Amino acid sequence: MSQNLTDSGALTDDFEEVEVIEPERVVIREGDLSFESTESESVTLHTEIYPQISSGSEVEWIVEDADIVYVDPDGTVTPLRAGQTTIKAVLTGTVMDEINVTVGGSGEGHVHNLILINETKPTCCSTGNIAYWHCEECGLNFKDEAGSEVLQSVVKAIDPDNHAGGTEIRNAAAATAETDGYTGDVYCLGCGQMIRKGEVIGRLTDDDQSGAEVPDGENPDKTDPGISSGSDEFGKTQADSVKTGDLSSYYLCLALLLTSAGIITTVLSGRKRIKR
């Protein structure tokens, strides 16, 4: 790559299209800022980088006196205390812009009214948060009750292993004299992933069939799509999987059995499909 660069740093024809133009100047578009008081709304600063086709880099915001205003990584300025300070937008060591910021009002300034926000654990479908102290007036989050350290993020990333939102058993099939059954795979309703594979249930022996499974000694192939004879079988399948399952799937199974005959019918018709 380096041999394609000429002495002046310009790129040869081969690489013209991906030429990197170094930024020469950054300008804070809003210019100097003035807040009437600490109660004033936050203002978001924007930058322009010249030449405009230079590859966009993240600007770093630096406040001279962090007690007077707070600037978040997106450039949003929140007044905290009356006074005067400066904010720098720094692109590189030499490319930067600086503005003056004044916060009016009495010198007493904003006193954070902090409430503790408890930690919540992330799950497979939602982010969590660390424990932190939040000021409703200025919207800032702090690491401690004293409000000495501002937190830029309190979010805990999604935890793909912490399944939440309930589970569902899919592809369950009862055993018959001809075919093996299947306890069904357990799926997480939060992220849609299969979290536990089911197990094969051995096909029914003569002993099994002498029970109530086949009423009136009819053709054992005939499956009642209703709940009457099928539900016993289904209930057994569910109970088997519950023994190896976790609590949440147990409660889901219970809820399904108690409240939703419709779902049972669905599973039974699924079973019929598998038989073919």
Ligand SMILES: [Zn+2]
């Ligand atoms: Zn505050």
Ligand SMILES: [Zn+2]
């Ligand atoms: Zn999940």
